[in-house]
Amino acid sequence: HHWGYGKEDGPSAWHRQYPVAKGNRQSPIDIIPNEARRDSTLGPIFLKYDQCRSLNIANNGHSVVVEFDDSDDRSVVLGGPLDNPYRLKQFHFHWGGKGCEGSEHTVAGVGYASELHVVHWNAVKYKTYNDAAAAPDGLAVLGIFLELGDDHRWLHMITDALYMVKFKGSATDFKGFNPKCLLPSSLHYWTYLGSLTTPPLHESVTWIVLKEPIVVSEKQLGMFRMLQFNGEEEDQRMRMENNFRPPQNLKERIVRSSN
Ligand SMILES: C[C@@H](NC(=O)c1ccc(Cl)c(S(N)(=O)=O)c1)c1ccccc1O
Numbered sequence: 232h233h234w235g236y237g238k239e240d241g242p243s244a245w246h247r248q249y250p251v252a253k254g255n256r257q258s259p260i261d262i263i264p265n266e267a268r269r270d271s272t273l274g275p276i277f278l279k280y281d282q283c284r285s286l287n288i289a290n291n292g293h294s295v296v297v298e299f300d301d302s303d304d305r306s307v308v309l310g311g312p313l314d315n316p317y318r319l320k321q322f323h324f325h326w327g328g329k330g331c332e333g334s335e336h337t338v339a340g341v342g343y344a345s346e347l348h349v350v351h352w353n354a355v356k357y358k359t360y361n362d363a364a365a366a367p368d369g370l371a372v373l374g375i376f377l378e379l380g381d382d383h384r385w386l387h388m389i390t391d392a393l394y395m396v397k398f399k400g401s402a403t404d405f406k407g408f409n410p411k412c413l414l415p416s417s418l419h420y421w422t423y424l425g426s427l428t429t430p431p432l433h434e435s436v437t438w439i440v441l442k443e444p445i446v447v448s449e450k451q452l453g454m455f456r457m458l459q460f461n462g463e464e465e466d467q468r469m470r471m472e473n474n475f476r477p478p479q480n481l482k483e484r485i486v487r488s489s490n
């Protein structure tokens with residue numbers, strides 16, 4: 232019996248199979264800008280994505296994921312709170328139902344319609360992504376909020392492919408996509424030590440949450456909701472929406488702010 236986002240198998244039940252769900256550095260959190268510590272030692276982040284090689288887009292039964300070739304250091308995030316470059320591995324989204332919030336992080340208690348996570352791993356210290364995903368300094372995730380407004384000029388490249396990955400377990404080639412086109416104009420960020428927001432909830436993520444959201448249209452976001460949590464052969468049809476974990480306890484952590 233697998234985890235999900237429903238009443239029985241959702242975030243409030245995950246601790247049974249993944250006790251770290253009640254740990255000391257869980258994600259997401261509510262970010263309170265006035266309580267974030269402005270840290271002048273925090274430099275800018277750099278996203279070296281020009282040589283990135285996207286491979287495929289897939290429906291993993293929890294979200295839609297675009298995977299990258301991470302066999303070398305061709306695309307990395309560096310700087311900011313990071314001690315070394317982290318290799319681009321994948322990006323995916325979390326979103327709500329029609330008109331509801333859907334982001335994972337919230338800002339002073341307010342959620343956005345969706346949140347994009349760009350996942351990178353520390354290939355300097357760890358041999359494989361799986362090793363890194365279980366290590367306290369193994370992952371660095373860029374969180375980008377999506378707010379509703381006009382059409383996003385590049386998001387159609389993703390939404391146009393969603394019909395190919397409607398069901399859990401489906402995947403299709405997705406070459407030549409550079410996630411740079413999904414970034415806001417400012418790379419100002421909040422950063423804190425946290426976890427995966429999905430099982431296995433490893434406490435291995437240095438979170439870098441951008442302050443400026445990108446703007447997408449309700450029509451574009453609505454395309455994500457035609458995805459299904461279920462596989463094609465399952466008779467129970469479940470629309471993929473509200474695949475977000477709510478904010479967790481900050482415990483003894485502080486959130487730092489770039490200048
Ligand atoms: C749903 C999907 N989760 C991830 O791939 C995932 C990996 C790393 C991070 Cl850092 C995050 S996150 N949300 O914290 O950015 C999510 C997943 C989970 C378990 C098994 C299969 C599977 O596909």
Ligand SMILES: [Zn+2]
Nearest residue numbers: 323325348428
């Ligand atoms: Zn995520």
